Amino acid sequence: MLKYVVKRFFISLLTLFILATVVFFLLHSLPGDPISSNNGILPKELMNKLRAHYGLDQPVWKQYIQYFANMFRGELGYSLKHANRTVASVIRESFPVSASLGLRGLALGYPIGVLLGVIAARRRGKPADYICIIIGILAISVPSFILARILQWIFSVKLGWLPVAQWKGFKYTILPVFCMAFGMMNGRSMRAYMLEVVSQDYIKTAKAKGVPERRRVWRHMFRNAMLPMVTGLGPLVAGALTGTFVIETIFSIPGLGKQYVDAVKGLDYTLAMGLTTFFAAFLIFANFMVDLAYGLVDPRVRIE
Amino acid sequence: MNERLLTVEDLRVSFDTYAGEVQAVRGVSFHLDRGETLAIVGESGSGKSVTVQTVMALNPMPPARIKSGSIVYKGRELVGLSDREMDAYRGKEFAMIFQDPMTSLNPTMKVGRQIAEGILMHEDISRQEAQERALNMLRMVGLPNPELNMVRFPHTYSGGMRQRIMIAIALACNPSILIADEPTTALDVTIQAQILELMNGLKAELGTGIILITHDLGVVARMADRIAVMYGGQIVECGSADEIFYDPLHPYTWGLLGSMPSTGVRREGKKLIAIPGTPPDLFAPPPGCAFAARCPHCMKICTQTPPEQSVTESGHYASCWLLDKRAPQVEPPEFDIRKEGGRDE
């Protein structure tokens, strides 16, 4: 078990390293640098000074080595756009926002999605099944930026009940959280897994020993159908916690996603790099946790 | 010891599929007494599994549908009972073990709980007592270290061990009828014998009636008191084990006996006889005898009119036109049958 964890850890580190390298060179191959957007605003000498200050006048490979040397010391450097702000402080500030939005969305949407899947599978071919499927298809068919805009139009502009944007209190969270949750209310994969489990022999065994349907569904089918669902939970959790670009942009929520879009568009190398590395590290971590959690629910992979 | 447990009369079951109605069971009648083993034999698709799963109400309905017939258990009619009402019978009155022990145990539930669950469903006892009973069951089916095994998960067992656990689950509430659907087909030969011994021993101990489904006549010879031969969704011949083995009446039964290595070739130079052709398509069952197209003695009438049932004085019956007094006399081929030892009487 320990050996497995250690091995996974090193693979994760290697993954992170390769990823950071790729993103580094991709960013640096973009035309222009962050300072040049001030062309005409700042005098030439000041711009060159700034370049020297941030090390942007060095050859790319030196910047690369410098970057990793800093990262090794646990420094992600300074944002090139926000004066005097470290990348770490940007992450510290925006991550809790993204995480709280994501967790609420997940806590609202995921159980509903799973439940819809169970109901659909139990009432297969009946009206309830179709209703659940239609909700699921709507959930993936309505793009979040459209749902968000339309909800804003109805609840903020027309009815005036909820604020349009910003992130300043519970009232502000309702629309974005619902938008996030709605995309997860897709019970179709759970339905498919339930229907796969339904025809398993051990469900017949349970039926043959007189276990009533309700108990068969929840005690026997549900747990076995959740196994494959857990695998998909890692990326989902990581994605939810690290923010969604779309919803954060539309609702002007100062989360990681919005910071990232701004950083990339503004060629803020260090911030974009730092955020990318953070995203990747988080996703790898989440997948790792899911692997461990999988062992808890599936006795077959539990190491004894 | 002659208490009638189960009587099935003229049972007809169909499956409604997108391609049409599959008449899986077409008028099956049989009965089972206490402490008796009835073997239902026949090739795949002959309707034997569907028949017993209908008795247990295990077929999902729809697509399955009981078209007619009755299933009477200890004087009570079961056809027409709701799924909920059947829950009281399943596990308590009759229990079932399945063909593939590798897939018939819930992989995410501890073995002890799986046994105790059935007991808790039917008896008003505490979880503790149910666990106690489950432990006894494990002991009874001969699992070493039952205490340890209570808390293990099914994936840690071999097929034979799992089938023992299945038997423990099935017999936990001491049912009157045990239905075993090809219980040894998926097991190694040596394990097969152990499982059959176990079933015979428990039958003698508990007085359970057993319906054994198999296509292995060797297994039948070890276990059965009576034998029903199914073909094309119907019972074509039914009689005591001795009658079927030593005095088979139906050409299909002859074919079965002739094609079994354990009964067909004993002597040097005697060939296995294969039955030519394939079973009938139950989407559109033939109007006459289902076996006519493969029968070496097929007559004109066989393909047109279903044969009548001919019954001997001892109750051994078969449905075949050859048994009609107007038909030409056909002698059954000779089988060299020596019953294998080990049948517990």
Place this chain on the structure above:
Amino acid sequence: MKHIFYQRQIIEDLPPEAFMPDPEAHRRAEVISRPNINFWSDVWRRFRKNRVAMTGLVIIALLVLLCVFGPLLAPTSYEFTNMKAANLAPSGANWFGTDKLGRDLWARVWVGGRISLVVGVIGAVLPTIFGVIVGGVSGYFGGKLDMIIMRVIDIIMCIPSLIYIILIMLYLGTGILPIVLAISMTGWMGTARSIRALVMQLKVREFVLAARALGSSPMKIILRHLIPNCSGIIVVSLSLHIPSVIFQEAYLSFIGLGIQSPMTSWGQLAQIGGEVYRNYPYQLLIPSAVICLVMLAFNLFGDGLRDSLDPRLRD
């Protein structure tokens, strides 16, 4: 041994010929009673019965027709500006109204639809082809190659694909080609993974062993045996991929990296509408409704197709 038989009912009036042997019976039974149905026609038959999926197909067909012929019905071309007729609500002349430059929205919606659909289809087909090849090779050959490919995919999948798309778009500039390229470069991993899993299951099956035993080359086995057996999954993943590509294009346009004016796309229209939705909600609602409709139609279609291909999920 002779028995005395008792028959429950005796049919008396049978002619003696009835008991003559009938050796022909075997041959008559050889005639196959059920028609032999080809795989894809069977799928089509099941699909046709699926009303929901057929609705999806009809909507897709209608939208395609509108995109092809719709602009011809508009009063002006999609790029014709008329500041005097800016922000007009839908009317008999301008069915969908006009935008802030006075351009006819009916024309713009269907011209934009051409772009969105073309991007959607190409952006789904290219990565699917690539993913099938990578997944097929990885699954079939296994070993080191497989390990390397899978690690690469793991690494790429560590980051939400929108990040890559944004980076690639910044690098390549805006326009249809960069969008298609960026989306294609990031959309093949899922397909590759599922095809790999399927190929790994299939390659140990008897028919592949038989082909190998007969001396078929690996390429021929992949092309003739494995990929046809994956075709169902490929088609389904393709049809479910198209709406997600349409969404990605719409999102890129939404953050200003997509199609540039005066050319347009559904995403761009929704984005522009989103800027003025307080005053002119129709400019947001119409493109939004069209986007939702096309996503819905493709999802229904793909779902129905999957059910038709996998009868286990149906009744």
